Amino acid sequence: MKTLYTWGAILAITLASVVGDVLLSCAMKQVGDVQALWKELGILVIIRRTLANLNFLLGITAMALAFFSLLFALSWGDVSLVGPAAASLTFIGNAFAAKFFLHEKVDRRRWIAAVLVAGGVALLAG
Amino acid sequence: MTFRNYLILAGVSIFASAGDAMLSHGMKQTGSITIGHLSSVIVAVLNPWVAFGIVLLLAFFATYTTALSWADLTYVLPATSLGYVLLALVARFILHEHVSPLRWLGIALITSGVGFVAGGPALTTHPPLEPIEHEAQPGSAAVSGARQ
Numbered sequence: 001m002k003t004l005y006t007w008g009a010i011l012a013i014t015l016a017s018v019v020g021d022v023l024l025s026c027a028m029k030q031v032g033d034v035q036a037l038w039k040e041l042g043i044l045v046i047i048r049r050t051l052a053n054l055n056f057l058l059g060i061t062a063m064a065l066a067f068f069s070l071l072f073a074l075s076w077g078d079v080s081l082v083g084p085a086a087a088s089l090t091f092i093g094n095a096f097a098a099k100f101f102l103h104e105k106v107d108r109r110r111w112i113a114a115v116l117v118a119g120g121v122a123l124l125a126g
Numbered sequence: 127m128t129f130r131n132y133l134i135l136a137g138v139s140i141f142a143s144a145g146d147a148m149l150s151h152g153m154k155q156t157g158s159i160t161i162g163h164l165s166s167v168i169v170a171v172l173n174p175w176v177a178f179g180i181v182l183l184l185a186f187f188a189t190y191t192t193a194l195s196w197a198d199l200t201y202v203l204p205a206t207s208l209g210y211v212l213l214a215l216v217a218r219f220i221l222h223e224h225v226s227p228l229r230w231l232g233i234a235l236i237t238s239g240v241g242f243v244a245g246g247p248a249l250t251t252h253p254p255l256e257p258i259e260h261e262a263q264p265g266s267a268a269v270s271g272a273r274q
Contacts, residue, residue, distance in 0.1 A: 021199055028195040029251070035130060035192065050191070091203060098200045105250035106200050109242050113204040116239030123232030124210050 006077030009069050013086040016066035018093040022101050023059030029102075030055065084125035088118035127248055134193050138202070139209035141186035147213065148179030197248040204243040207236050 028034070031050050038046060050056055073082045095114040099106040106114075152175030156166070170176050193202045211233045217223040 021203070024191060025194045025199040025202075028191050031195060034195040035134075091207075094203055095200055098198065102199060103251055104198045104200050107246070109246050110200045110204075113239040113243035114200065116235045116242065117204045117207045120232040120235030120237075120239060121207065121210055123228050123235065124214060125232075 002076055006073060006082065009073030009076060010082060010085050010089070012069040013066050013073060013082075014089040014093050016062045016069055017086070017090045018097050020059045020062035020066060021090075021094055022097045023055045023062060025098070025102055027053045027055035027059055080125070084122040087125060088122045091118040091121065131193075131196065131248070134189050135202070135205050137189040138186060138193055138206040139212060141182050141189060142206070143209035143213045143216075145179045145182035145186055147216070148175050148182060150179075152176035152179055198250055201243055201246070201248050204239050208240055211236050 027050070030053060031037070031046065034046055070082070070086070073086070091114050095106055095111060098104040104110075152173045153170065155175065156170040156173050171180070190202070190206070193206070197205075214225055214229055214233055218225045
């Protein structure tokens with residue numbers, strides 16, 4: 001039963017992280033190129049515009065959910081399983097989500113990169 | 127991709143790794159936090175390692191969101207995963223910890239993945255430009271053009 005809880009929490013971390021990353025990416029594209037805007041409008045305007053963006057706030061909320069899911073997962077499972085599994089699944093999940101929700105062109109090069117990095121993180125953190 | 131863009135990506139990797147390492151070091155000094163003793167959170171935050179770790183993680187978040195403003199998510203995530211490699215190299219050559227062959231293989235995989243994604247374009251989407259309210263001084267150039 002504990003294993004089931006652990007994997008449930010790992011899936012919750014992955015889902016919340018992917019949702020958070022996608023929403024943050026979407027929000028920052030709406031805000032615009034920060035480096036270019038900095039010269040034009042100044043940092044305070046960028047911060048105000050970012051904090052007023054609904055996707056940004058929802059993204060932060062999702063990130064917070066991922067963090068709390070991580071705490072739950074760590075109370076049920078080993079860090080050597082939870083850390084690498086969540087990080088690797090998040091890399092793959094982000095590639096799918098970016099393709100379908102952000103309409104990024106995830107070509108073969110990017111799929112290979114996502115799989116290699118996910119595998120590398122699993123080996124490194126395991 | 128300009129030199130400044132590469133600096134931002136390097137900042138994401140370095141700030142995340144250094145922030146995590148400092149938080150971890152600080153939390154080992156302060157001990158575990160329980161819901162029954164929330165005052166221990168304040169003690170933990172006052173620890174210099176934890177405080178500096180939090181500052182570095184804020185810097186990570188600033189550089190990460192900046193990178194996402196001009197690059198795809200599927201570009202930023204693999205490109206900044208070199209932080210994992212950096213941590214392992216610090217562990218091996220500065221902290222003199224043992225790094226197993228499986229971890230070296232992990233480093234090789236991540237480095238290859240970064241190589242794959244770094245050779246391609248940073249941005250593949252062309253989102254509709256948001257109407258920009260002119261919060262700047264009157265007469266400033268149209269900001270939306272800066273993203274081209």
